[in-house]
Amino acid sequence: MSTPQRVQAPVLRVRALAKQFGDQVIVDGAGLDVPGGSVLGLVGPAGSGKTTLLAMVTGLLPPDEGTVQVLGVDAWAQHARARQLVAAMPDDDAVPDSLTGRELLIWKGLVAGLDARTAAEAAGLLLRATGLAEAEGRTVAEYTVGMRRRICLATALVRRPKLLVLDDPFAGVDEDSAATMRVVLRSFTAEGGSVLLASRSAESVCDLVCAVERGRVATGQR
Numbered sequence: 547m548s549t550p551q552r553v554q555a556p557v558l559r560v561r562a563l564a565k566q567f568g569d570q571v572i573v574d575g576a577g578l579d580v581p582g583g584s585v586l587g588l589v590g591p592a593g594s595g596k597t598t599l600l601a602m603v604t605g606l607l608p609p610d611e612g613t614v615q616v617l618g619v620d621a622w623a624q625h626a627r628a629r630q631l632v633a634a635m636p637d638d639d640a641v642p643d644s645l646t647g648r649e650l651l652i653w654k655g656l657v658a659g660l661d662a663r664t665a666a667e668a669a670g671l672l673l674r675a676t677g678l679a680e681a682e683g684r685t686v687a688e689y690t691v692g693m694r695r696r697i698c699l700a701t702a703l704v705r706r707p708k709l710l711v712l713d714d715p716f717a718g719v720d721e722d723s724a725a726t727m728r729v730v731l732r733s734f735t736a737e738g739g740s741v742l743l744a745s746r747s748a749e750s751v752c753d754l755v756c757a758v759e760r761g762r763v764a765t766g767q768r
């Protein structure tokens with residue numbers, strides 16, 4: 547595993563986070579720090595609460611207790627500001643697949659507030675980085691699973707987040723696509739971006755790994 551070149555203040559700081567559905571405790575006092583320029587992996591079995599934890603980080607699900615701060619911005623007290631700093635990679639079926647790869651990225655860039663020229667430039671860069679330049683004129687509906695994952699990763703990056711949140715990003719992805727995605731993530735962190743990634747087994751792209759068990763995050767990070 548690679549080591550981040552610079553040790554920086556945490557981009558994401560989670561403290562005593564808790565969530566319960568009915569009488570079932572799903573996230574149970576979770577805490578973690580994601581340093582700047584790092585990929586932190588949350589690794590745990592199915593049902594251990596990873597997705598629920600991520601949803602509280604991305605601002606989709608309000609916690610019952612605890613705090614989430616992104617670059618010092620409270621994700622719930624300053625919800626709109628925090629959401630500008632964070633992007634989650636969408637599920638494959640959550641992007642409109644009647645658009646071409648290029649159209650999808652430009653549209654996402656415009657929605658995120660980029661001007662038309664900047665959005666087109668960002669789309670071009672990301673299409674090349676994700677190995678989709680030749681497929682940019684084909685509709686996403688025609689893409690393979692691996693290509694869809696790559697374009698979904700690009701849609702999250704086009705808005706230039708500080709923190710990227712990925713839930714099981716490599717599931718079902720061919721090895722070539724996964725390798726390309728790892729390179730894209732490494733270049734994102736090399737430029738100072740941070741990544742929080744949940745998966746059922748450790749991923750080689752992670753600088754740090756925390757075990758998740760029954761909604762608790764093990765304190766020892768490596």
Ligand SMILES: Nc1ncnc2c1ncn2[C@@H]1O[C@H](COP(=O)(O)OP(=O)(O)OP(=O)(O)O)[C@@H](O)[C@H]1O
Pocket residue numbers: 567572590591592593594595596597598599745746
């Ligand atoms: N909205 C909800 N209402 C009730 N229970 C829920 C809800 N969302 C999740 N759960 C339950 O919370 C538990 C943890 O689910 P979660 O998806 O967070 O786990 P996970 O670690 O991400 O699992 P996987 O690796 O399968 O994605 C599961 O038992 C799930 O059924």
